[in-house]
Amino acid sequence: MSEAKKSILVVDDEEIIRDFLSEVLEDYAISLASDGDDAIEKIRSHKFDLVITDLRMPRVSGEEVVRFTRDTYPGSKVIVISGYSSLATVSQTVQNGACAFLAKPFSIKELLLSVEHALQDTAGN
Amino acid sequence: MNLRTRFMSMSLRIKFILPIAAMLVVSMLAISGYLVRRQSESFRHELEVTGETMVRVLAIDAESGVLFGSKYDLEELLKAPTQFDVVTYTSIKSVDGSILAQIGDSAKQAVGIMTAEDSILNDTSHKFTYTTGADGNEYLVITRPIVTVKRAVSRENLGLTGGLDSTLTGGVTTEIIGHIEMGLSLEHVNRSILEAKIASYFLTAIIVIGTILMLTFIVGVVVRPVTRLVKVTDRVSHGDLDVKVEINQTDEIGHLARTFNNMIESLRQSRAEIERYNKTLEEKIIERTQQLEEAQAQLIQSEKMGAIGQLAAGVAHELNNPLGGILGYAQFTLEKLLKNVPERTTTKEIQSYIRYVTDIEAQARRCKTIVQNLLRFSRSSRTVEFDDVDVNKTVEETLTFVGHQLHLNQIELQTVLDANLPHIQGNAGQLQQVFTNLIINAMHASLPGSTIMITSRFSPALGEFGGTVELSFLDHGTGIKDEHLKRIFEPFFTTKEVGKGTGLGLSVSYGIIKEHGGEISVQSAVGKGTTFTIVLPIQKPEPESDKEEKQRFSFGVR
Numbered sequence: 001m002s003e004a005k006k007s008i009l010v011v012d013d014e015e016i017i018r019d020f021l022s023e024v025l026e027d028y029a030i031s032l033a034s035d036g037d038d039a040i041e042k043i044r045s046h047k048f049d050l051v052i053t054d055l056r057m058p059r060v061s062g063e064e065v066v067r068f069t070r071d072t073y074p075g076s077k078v079i080v081i082s083g084y085s086s087l088a089t090v091s092q093t094v095q096n097g098a099c100a101f102l103a104k105p106f107s108i109k110e111l112l113l114s115v116e117h118a119l120q121d122t123a124g125n
Numbered sequence: 126m127n128l129r130t131r132f133m134s135m136s137l138r139i140k141f142i143l144p145i146a147a148m149l150v151v152s153m154l155a156i157s158g159y160l161v162r163r164q165s166e167s168f169r170h171e172l173e174v175t176g177e178t179m180v181r182v183l184a185i186d187a188e189s190g191v192l193f194g195s196k197y198d199l200e201e202l203l204k205a206p207t208q209f210d211v212v213t214y215t216s217i218k219s220v221d222g223s224i225l226a227q228i229g230d231s232a233k234q235a236v237g238i239m240t241a242e243d244s245i246l247n248d249t250s251h252k253f254t255y256t257t258g259a260d261g262n263e264y265l266v267i268t269r270p271i272v273t274v275k276r277a278v279s280r281e282n283l284g285l286t287g288g289l290d291s292t293l294t295g296g297v298t299t300e301i302i303g304h305i306e307m308g309l310s311l312e313h314v315n316r317s318i319l320e321a322k323i324a325s326y327f328l329t330a331i332i333v334i335g336t337i338l339m340l341t342f343i344v345g346v347v348v349r350p351v352t353r354l355v356k357v358t359d360r361v362s363h364g365d366l367d368v369k370v371e372i373n374q375t376d377e378i379g380h381l382a383r384t385f386n387n388m389i390e391s392l393r394q395s396r397a398e399i400e401r402y403n404k405t406l407e408e409k410i411i412e413r414t415q416q417l418e419e420a421q422a423q424l425i426q427s428e429k430m431g432a433i434g435q436l437a438a439g440v441a442h443e444l445n446n447p448l449g450g451i452l453g454y455a456q457f458t459l460e461k462l463l464k465n466v467p468e469r470t471t472t473k474e475i476q477s478y479i480r481y482v483t484d485i486e487a488q489a490r491r492c493k494t495i496v497q498n499l500l501r502f503s504r505s506s507r508t509v510e511f512d513d514v515d516v517n518k519t520v521e522e523t524l525t526f527v528g529h530q531l532h533l534n535q536i537e538l539q540t541v542l543d544a545n546l547p548h549i550q551g552n553a554g555q556l557q558q559v560f561t562n563l564i565i566n567a568m569h570a571s572l573p574g575s576t577i578m579i580t581s582r583f584s585p586a587l588g589e590f591g592g593t594v595e596l597s598f599l600d601h602g603t604g605i606k607d608e609h610l611k612r613i614f615e616p617f618f619t620t621k622e623v624g625k626g627t628g629l630g631l632s633v634s635y636g637i638i639k640e641h642g643g644e645i646s647v648q649s650a651v652g653k654g655t656t657f658t659i660v661l662p663i664q665k666p667e668p669e670s671d672k673e674e675k676q677r678f679s680f681g682v683r
Contacts, residue, residue, distance in 0.1 A: 014449075014450075016449070016484060017450060019484070020449070020457070024457060058533055081449075082442075083442035083445025083449065084441040084445070105450075105453070107452060107456055108453060
């Protein structure tokens, strides 16, 4: 790959999910955050092409991460992954500015499609 | 009055028969007595007439015999009347009383009848004397003077004095020259009278008996249905309504019987209705009780389900995270293996496969544990079986699906569990329900960043069941107001918003702890926090008290 790898921030309090995402998305420049605080800290110091975040996390929730990302970098993309999905959660997430919602457990195909789709839009921009 | 009371207390039959029979007997006796008397008078009169006739004839015929003193002629004369059975004796006496002639034994039967006074009677008429002889029999003695007729001339010449016979005319006088005496036995007459008496008594008896029999029959005809009616009423009054008066008469008694039968029928119907109503009522009570019990059980179950609902987010997250890992790693591994060329597989690649599969296994186990705990928790409380329970383990299992919730609410959980805690006899699912309830309550009361502390310890000295296990759930939350504290275990008491809590959590917990033979208590200070303390006996409570508690629990929730 000649051009720089696209950067992705993975935010989840579950270690297994973080580990797995970093394995699957090894073609990208992956950064990891174990909670909302950590994520916001990282987003503030670096603009990621894509943020993949869990919703339910202690202290700072996924919603805040989404909002913060949108506020800080209006063009950036966020994919939300959550183990607790309801129609209300999904619509709320989309309203907040997420471009995709993945319900846990999700397949690799779903994930990769969502990621590629999100990054394509970024490239277009 | 006393007699009247006695009479009134007699049976109807006696009341009818007795007076009628008595009246009949009295009247029959009076009638027959009168008739017998008349009969005996008539018999005596007849005897008197017969005797008198004979005596008169004899007195006339004896005139010459006496005058001439011919004993033979007189005896011949006296033979004639002796042919009659009734004539016992006949004797002719001179004026001085000496017997001139006699037939029959007067000495034996009527001796001494003729007195000196009698003999000098100058009455020309006859005289009847009834007397009892030496043999005890009754006799009629007829005496009549024997007279002779004399011319007036000769009378004066003779110088005799005597009564003037008015029947004689023209200086003719009668003179008593002797007496004739006839003894007539009354035996025949008396026998006839006796026969008449016996006959009349016999007749009276027959008539009385016949009448009584007839009366009995007639009274029976009237009284029998009444007696039957009385028997039936007796049975009815003892509650037997399956009886019927069997009287097929068209008279007043028949009418009474029919009316009574109708009455029994309507009584029976109303009783059947009452019984039916009672039965329905009983069935309804049983049904309602059952419904109530079911509702109670359902309430407990729904409270539990409500708790699960509250936990749903946590549980879903809890399950979906490991499932995400499992699915992801499984697909990832599969993809890699499909592309893999066996000859070119490096040790590193194999090691990463091992790591993936190990992760899959670990996460699957995690899922299994969560599902198991959830199942144990949600299992119906109707199957309450007591078993060995490790309370510490139960607390830890509870934390597997409450822990994440606490984590999300940024509440620190601290557990100080006594490692030497003995097992207790109890139901782990139910205890887990209690622990979940207490932890969730503490979480709701706590602010982010505060700590909930769960402590378990063994108190060997306490309790008669080989010691107790003591658990406390401490939070530093808002605390409970005093007025709420008193009602905290009451069913449906809640301070949460409508729809947020059932108000049953703590009352159900109270019931469960009671069922374990334990105690649950609460201390709280507003603004400082709350501590719930549970004391559980190590040994299973006595079956009796266990049952008692269960009953109390099932009826009162708390």
